[in-house]
Amino acid sequence: MSNVSTALKTDTRRLNSHGDLEELRQQILASRDPSRLEIVVCHGTGCMANGSPKVTQAIRAGLEAAGIDARVIPGIKTTGCQGFCSRGPLVLIRPQGIFYQQVKPKDVPEIIQSTLIDGKPLERLLYKDPQSGERILTEAEIPFYKLQERVVLHNIGKIDPTDIEDTIAAGGYQALAKALTAMTPEQVVAAIEKSGLRGRGGAGFPTGRKWRSALKAIEKKGRPVYVVVNGDEGDPGAFMDRTIMEGDPHSVLEGLIIGAYALGADKGYLYVRAEYPLAIRHLEIAMNQARELGLLGDNILNSGFSFDARINRGAGAFVCGESTALFTSIEGKPGNPRPKYVRSVEEGLWGRPTVLNNVETWANVPLIVDKGAEWYAALGVPHSTGTKVFSLVGKVNNVGLVEVPMGVPMKRIVEEIGGGVPGGKPFKAVQTGGPSGGCIPYSLKEVAVDFDALTRAGSMMGSGAMIVMDDEDCVVDVGLYFLRFLEEESCGKCIPCRLGLTRMREILENFAKGQGAEQDIDDLLSLAKAIQDGALCALGSSAPNPVLTTIRYFRDEYLSHIQHQKCPAGVCKELITYAIDPDLCTGCMNCARQCPQKCIAGEKKKPHVIDADHCIRCGICKESCKFGAVLVT
Amino acid sequence: MITFKINDREVKARQGWTVLETAREYGIDIPTLCFHEAVAPSGSCRLCMVELKEGDWSKLVASCIYPVAQGITIFTETDRVRNVRRWVFEMLLAACPASAEIKVLAAQYGVVSTRFPSENPEEACMVCGLCMRVCEEVVGLSAISIMDRGVHKKVGSPFLRPSEVCVACGSCVTICPTGAMQTIFDRVRPQPVLPLTQLAL
Numbered sequence: 115m116s117n118v119s120t121a122l123k124t125d126t127r128r129l130n131s132h133g134d135l136e137e138l139r140q141q142i143l144a145s146r147d148p149s150r151l152e153i154v155v156c157h158g159t160g161c162m163a164n165g166s167p168k169v170t171q172a173i174r175a176g177l178e179a180a181g182i183d184a185r186v187i188p189g190i191k192t193t194g195c196q197g198f199c200s201r202g203p204l205v206l207i208r209p210q211g212i213f214y215q216q217v218k219p220k221d222v223p224e225i226i227q228s229t230l231i232d233g234k235p236l237e238r239l240l241y242k243d244p245q246s247g248e249r250i251l252t253e254a255e256i257p258f259y260k261l262q263e264r265v266v267l268h269n270i271g272k273i274d275p276t277d278i279e280d281t282i283a284a285g286g287y288q289a290l291a292k293a294l295t296a297m298t299p300e301q302v303v304a305a306i307e308k309s310g311l312r313g314r315g316g317a318g319f320p321t322g323r324k325w326r327s328a329l330k331a332i333e334k335k336g337r338p339v340y341v342v343v344n345g346d347e348g349d350p351g352a353f354m355d356r357t358i359m360e361g362d363p364h365s366v367l368e369g370l371i372i373g374a375y376a377l378g379a380d381k382g383y384l385y386v387r388a389e390y391p392l393a394i395r396h397l398e399i400a401m402n403q404a405r406e407l408g409l410l411g412d413n414i415l416n417s418g419f420s421f422d423a424r425i426n427r428g429a430g431a432f433v434c435g436e437s438t439a440l441f442t443s444i445e446g447k448p449g450n451p452r453p454k455y456v457r458s459v460e461e462g463l464w465g466r467p468t469v470l471n472n473v474e475t476w477a478n479v480p481l482i483v484d485k486g487a488e489w490y491a492a493l494g495v496p497h498s499t500g501t502k503v504f505s506l507v508g509k510v511n512n513v514g515l516v517e518v519p520m521g522v523p524m525k526r527i528v529e530e531i532g533g534g535v536p537g538g539k540p541f542k543a544v545q546t547g548g549p550s551g552g553c554i555p556y557s558l559k560e561v562a563v564d565f566d567a568l569t570r571a572g573s574m575m576g577s578g579a580m581i582v583m584d585d586e587d588c589v590v591d592v593g594l595y596f597l598r599f600l601e602e603e604s605c606g607k608c609i610p611c612r613l614g615l616t617r618m619r620e621i622l623e624n625f626a627k628g629q630g631a632e633q634d635i636d637d638l639l640s641l642a643k644a645i646q647d648g649a650l651c652a653l654g655s656s657a658p659n660p661v662l663t664t665i666r667y668f669r670d671e672y673l674s675h676i677q678h679q680k681c682p683a684g685v686c687k688e689l690i691t692y693a694i695d696p697d698l699c700t701g702c703m704n705c706a707r708q709c710p711q712k713c714i715a716g717e718k719k720k721p722h723v724i725d726a727d728h729c730i731r732c733g734i735c736k737e738s739c740k741f742g743a744v745l746v747t
Numbered sequence: 748m749i750t751f752k753i754n755d756r757e758v759k760a761r762q763g764w765t766v767l768e769t770a771r772e773y774g775i776d777i778p779t780l781c782f783h784e785a786v787a788p789s790g791s792c793r794l795c796m797v798e799l800k801e802g803d804w805s806k807l808v809a810s811c812i813y814p815v816a817q818g819i820t821i822f823t824e825t826d827r828v829r830n831v832r833r834w835v836f837e838m839l840l841a842a843c844p845a846s847a848e849i850k851v852l853a854a855q856y857g858v859v860s861t862r863f864p865s866e867n868p869e870e871a872c873m874v875c876g877l878c879m880r881v882c883e884e885v886v887g888l889s890a891i892s893i894m895d896r897g898v899h900k901k902v903g904s905p906f907l908r909p910s911e912v913c914v915a916c917g918s919c920v921t922i923c924p925t926g927a928m929q930t931i932f933d934r935v936r937p938q939p940v941l942p943l944t945q946l947a948l
Contacts, residue, residue, distance in 0.1 A: 431896070448896075453790045453812045606874065606900040608791045610831065613838040616898055617863055637862070644834035647807040647827050648793040 128408035130416040132291040135282070138407075142283045151188035151230065154206040156271065158195025158357060159392055160514075165218070166192075166203035172219035173205075176226045188230065194361015194396075195353075196271035198258055200513035201241065206271075211252040214239040244511065244533060258512045261531045265493065265501045266477050267517045270361035275396045278403035281364040287409055289480035293372050294417040297483070302376035303329065306479065308487035310499035315344055315435075315472030316550065316576045317652070318498070318565035324469060328377055328459040331467040340463045341370055341379045342444075342470040345386035345393065346428045346435040349548025350599060352579035354503040355473035357515055359386065359393035362477070363400035367423070369476035371410060372483055374421040377469060382423035385440050389430055397425055432603035436651050437462070437470050439605065450605045451651035472577065474503055494520030498564035502575070508545075508582035509535045518563070525559040528582055535584045542583045543667070547576025549596040550656035552663030553589065572663045574656070588685035589664040589671050594622045596660040604653065611654030614645040618661060625672060626686040628679035635665060635672060684746035687731040691747055694735075696721035698743035705735035705744065751819045753797075766810035766821055767795055777823055778832065778852060780839075780924045781875035782811045786884045792875055796831045798822045807831065837861040839873055846871040846925035872927035874900045878919035888912045891919060891935055902927075904935040913937060 129135050155161075155170045173190060188207075196204050201215035205225070212235050214225065221239060228236045240249040241256050250256050264270075273280035281287070293302050307322025332339050343366060347355040359366060370382050386394050401423065404410040412420045426444050428434045434449040441463045443449040462468025478500060482490045491499045498520035504527060507513055511533030518527060528534065528541055535541050543553040546563075552573035554561060561567055565575045583592065597619040606612040621638050624630040642658035649655040665672060674680045681689040694705075694714075701719040706712075713729050716722030724735070724744075736744040748759045753766070753775055760769040765788065770777050781792035790809040797810045800820050807827055822828070836853040841863035843849050849871075853859070879891045879902065890913035892905045904910035913936040920928045 455813050601898055604897040606897040609793050609835050612898060613842055617838060641834055644831045648796055648831035650790060
């Protein structure tokens with residue numbers, strides 16, 4: 115996987131004190147030349163899918179073939195997701211920080227020749243600013259990166275996640291050493307409380323308060339107590355936790371060990387969905403390397419504190435991200451939630467006091483311990499401290515992973531960092547919080563993105579997925595999408611969720627066909643209320659949110675479906691017709707050739723006509739027309 | 748003893764009781780389908796929802812599993828409670844049209860028709876899992892299980908083969924709140940020597 119700094123690899127040894135850790139760090143730093151040329155290739159899941167492993171291969175082969183003078187042979191490093199997924203595969207040249215995007219293996223010889231040998235950056239692979247049209251040389255100057263504040267993600271894209279030396283060189287495990295040697299468990303809990311950290315998994319429960327209640331429960335019930343990482347990220351469009359586990363697995367692990375120390379746990383679980391094979395592999399490697407150095411396992415850093423953890427793979431049920439379903443899943447039973455009238459901190463895994471936190475929450479813990487609660491509390495806004503990682507997807511130019519302080523306005527994330535909607539249109543709405551969240555309309559673009567402001571707007575922070583929609587997205591269709599997803603993912607234990615979501619979906623399907631009456635909207639609201647009040651777990655009780663917020667902000671669009679049988683966004687197939695504008699059509703015949711129904715007629719260089727009776731409204735003609743002559747009404 | 752209020756009436760309960768147990772002790776009416784004293788409650792039918800109020804704040808809880816606590820105030824007939832109950836009944840009437848028991852109970856709470864269409868006129872099972880729980884917890888056999896997930900959930904014997912451990916005791920038929928087990932039973936137990944109806948004679 116990587117060929118970096120193998121110098122100290124053979125010298126595996128147990129670290130027995132904070133001093134040992136610091137000594138190792140100094141040794142690693144001394145063995146490295148910060149001015150050494152280094153080619154960094156993004157091996158996040160997005161870039162890998164785009165072919166970055168082939169780029170890395172081509173770089174290795176190209177360097178050998180070029181036979182560069184031995185003194186300037188660059189190091190090659192593969193890192194976790196660098197965030198700018200829509201521009202991948204990404205290649206960075208350090209120390210200059212030259213940022214190449216959408217690199218193909220065939221570009222590699224040119225990169226080696228121009229950048230490494232001639233010392234000139236390769237213009238055509240640099241990022242082009244869409245506004246000014248100018249090429250931007252380094253990562254730091256690109257607006258997508260410049261406007262972010264990377265705190266939790268600070269190591270990702272810089273370190274090789276499969277090499278613990280990289281993590282240690284970057285300051286990893288310093289917080290653990292500090293906690294074990296200079297802080298009592300009580301001081302750790304107090305620091306987390308003081309930091310104001312709130313759970314990043316969705317609900318935003320104060321982490322410090324959770325730990326404190328766990329301590330109270332332990333007083334009553336004694337040990338064992340368990341610490342658990344929730345890595346069952348399942349929201350459509352969300353990949354924050356995956357990126358952290360893949361790109362900086364030690365940050366999660368370090369947070370977990372610190373949490374275990376604070377609570378006196380000797381066993382922990384990392385529940386990661388099996389669809390994240392790379393995350394699981396990197397976590398396994400990280401745990402093995404940490405064990406070798408004595409940072410995990412018996413007598414950590416010779417402090418007398420012992421703790422070990424294991425990975426549990428989730429079989430992919432969305433509901434297993436719900437805390438109690440996650441516990442029953444780890445226990446080996448079907449992943450059904452159980453009622454939470456007794457909280458998990460009192461009766462969680464195996465009926466014992468348990469602290470379950472999300473991946474991103476755990477990754478925040480070492481930062482707080484290392485840099486102090488005051489430093490952390492100063493980030494963000496008073497009741498939502500720190501930063502939040504968002505995955506920005508949908509109709510947005512810069513698809514990728516962004517981290518900003520809590521409380522920044524929505525429009526900064528979508529329009530400034532995200533570069534707005536392709537084509538320069540305003541966004542119509544942003545779905546936050548995944549299937550449990552809601553739509554924030556353009557009119558609320560100034561809304562502060564923090565836990566409380568989003569809840570007031572009818573949505574929620576959720577785990578951090580942001581799906582941007584434009585005027586070609588229909589709110590009825592969006593509501594249907596999430597309902598279908600949740601209906602399929604419901605565990606089926608309670609009636610309101612199992613039967614209710616199906617009934618809501620049926621009503622919405624009628625709307626999409628132009629059927630139904632205004633009364634149905636009221637029925638839908640009443641049924642949604644019953645599901646919110648009646649469902650057993652958070653999957654069900656939050657399931658109506660996307661529909662409720664779209665009705666709240668886009669009621670006219672619903673009425674347009676029901677009363678006028680029109681879908682303003684041109685999405686609902688039963689309500690739209692495709693036609694060709696004879697003035698714009700050039701008679702190129704492209705659409706006629708592509709039409710799977712063969713229902714477009716017309717001679718060469720003469721306007722074509724769509725036979726509406728046979729048209730299945732697949733939209734292929736519209737996509738294939740270069741002249742914008744296919745109209746949807 | 749724990750003292751709290753149900754519908755403004757002061758009630759007393761023992762430590763460890765649920766709100767439903769206390770309400771029934773005092774003759775306060777709360778409908779249930781998936782609850783039975785013989786097995787542990789699961790809180791799945793959601794008919795027993797009651798409103799827990801604390802000042803301006805309130806939430807709905809399932810009374811069959813909600814443990815009593817000193818000084819709580821519970822209401823069993825609020826708009827929110829009735830709204831959940833009405834929708835659950837309407838959905839059950841459509842999902843289990845063959846169950847006379849559900850019709851009778853729904854009618855007691857004023858729900859006599861449903862706005863939803865029924866897919867299968869023969870269906871009576873609401874997948875509450877009482878049959879499975881009684882088989883496991885009381886009979887101690889686990890001849891019945893719930894298969895699949897979510898909307899696909901159904902009751903039967905493991906792997907849909909007649910169960911080898913079923914002793915045809917009929918506990919599941921007795922406990923079934925909707926009458927569905929009378930037909931499902933024949934799919935669970937091993938090939939009977941005589942049909943169930945003749946055994947009963």
